[in-house]
Amino acid sequence: MERATIADVAKAAGVSVSTASRALRGTGRVSQSTRERVAAEAERLRFMFSKSAASLASGRTMRVALLLPNEISRWFNSHVFEGVYEELASRDYDVVPYVIWDERDLDAFLRELPGNRNVDAVIVCSFDMNEAQSEALAAFSLPVVGVNTPSDRGYDATVRIDDAAAMLDAVRLLKSLGHKRLAYVTKPLSPSPFVSSGDVRVAGFRQAARICGYDEADVTVIPPLKAESMSRPQDVYSGIAARLVSAPEPPTGICVSADFAAMLLLKELRRLGRRVPQAISVIGFDDDDTAIASDLTTLHQSPTELGREAAQLALALMDGKTPAQPYVMMPTSLVLRDTTAAVDAVVGI
């Protein structure tokens, strides 16, 4: 397939290159007849724009970078990606992922990409950069929008879920079911130093417990473990399950920071002979496929929506608009399934 350039199209249609450009892009004033003639020739010659040439000349790349702190395939990441893609693709933008595992990757990104008009915007997902790093990013005159970032500093816009409200929903449910002692279990840490630590969520849980009148002594928080320190992921949860169950006053209402972790914990609790939900209630977070598989009561969130919202903000910013509400909080919702029940229902253990 011989590459036809816009010059070829222009010549074939008997117009100048600039007219051909205007006609093909629908900008400026071009007569109906010329427009059609040019379009016909372009079609005939199988003309395609060179994105590189267009970018170079216009300064707009039609490309936005999506920064991820870990695997593209993770539930959260891939869903955010999907949302971002949907919005951006419909406006003809390409979205290019960059997985940033460590400082080296971030440095490389910062020193190679955002400068010389290589992307039109950057969307940063679940990232926790230090001040210097986010300043470095902000220093480029590019829209930077964050998804579930720990703070708004350094971002032109951010989108996040309302962790505090979510935890309040969960704790209120447990309270209403009569649970006297609660626990919060954090999923293992990702190896990337940039993943948001989830502190907001734990803090939200603690605060919710306080609001609902729980005494600090009745609230256990299991901090995250390093995933690598364990042979099998399962082992992490058998340890935690044992610890929870063997406490002098075992908690009966348990919140877990992610469904996958909740699912594993659930298995371990049952393996230890604890009946869920009869003896212990478990609430997950995310509402992913494992929650469905485990019939897990959980807090539903929609990372796809977060991605869509983030992309819309990026779009607005790229258009030079100032979003009316650049810092967006998205709701979660409690999904009741089969791992929560009233404490009154306890029969045996």
Place this chain on the structure above:
Amino acid sequence: MERATIADVAKAAGVSVSTASRALRGTGRVSQSTRERVAAEAERLRFMFSKSAASLASGRTMRVALLLPNEISRWFNSHVFEGVYEELASRDYDVVPYVIWDERDLDAFLRELPGNRNVDAVIVCSFDMNEAQSEALAAFSLPVVGVNTPSDRGYDATVRIDDAAAMLDAVRLLKSLGHKRLAYVTKPLSPSPFVSSGDVRVAGFRQAARICGYDEADVTVIPPLKAESMSRPQDVYSGIAARLVSAPEPPTGICVSADFAAMLLLKELRRLGRRVPQAISVIGFDDDDTAIASDLTTLHQSPTELGREAAQLALALMDGKTPAQPYVMMPTSLVLRDTTAAVDAVVGI
């Protein structure tokens, strides 16, 4: 951040633009001292290459397109993406996804992208194009590599899992467990007309049954349903479960084309009072998180590996090499969990 161009760097280092280019890219002969001087100035000026300018001048875009027939967030897609990304990113390529839902999307892709040097290669995932379409793609002088495509025609290289061998593993297991009647359940069709239909897998199952000595009458195949035709996904499986269970001679060994579907079917079978694995054995496919959650015996496949392999082939082709083995078949492996058991163990129902 003021954009420094290579000309600025060259001037600052007191060399010509071409020398600066050579120095920065490590190509051609440049003296050690110049190289260092140029590097230092580039660093100082925070120089970054303009990808567009480089592409335009060199004809290489350092970008490869990944064509997906449906959501980026799907287990298979996002894992292939991850594998592709890993290989390509380490060689400095960007990978840009394009979700092709329908003919319109494919036309748009075909007419806009691959031409004028907009990508260096195309990787096509689980795609089933017609002859004209794959010819159109092949007509560009670009490497095109397929992942789990129904055929090799039109591709410079393909990577796929060995569906036939996988199904043989599954059927052999069921046979060895004493199951007399088998069934194969296909997951609902995706709305995209381009997703590989999975015919290879069903054919593999049928063949495996034949090889293992099953009579055709003892083998049931439930064809895929249109997902949209159902109110809830669950309903699809309650229907199928009822149908399987109520047959005059109900099958007791069931293969399902995907874990998520197997998991839903499993729930329905149990809801109907059938004990799995005591009365019925179920084998899934994929080995994703829902398989873990459901303790599902399943055929493990690694889409990440497929992606890596595909990317390596694309890399070789872009380098102008001819891969020794361009049509690669990857193995699956049977993972035994808790949904398969010997028929002898049947106690009650």
Place this chain on the structure above:
DNA sequence: GTGAAAGCGCTAACAC
């Protein structure tokens, strides 16, 4: 080992 010069294919003033 280094420099000069000619593009790569397009957009964007600016004229008319």
Place this chain on the structure above:
DNA sequence: GTGTTAGCGCTTTCAC
């Protein structure tokens, strides 16, 4: 409405 003219920031012969 349409054409002319400069570039955009690089890479790449080709000289020297």
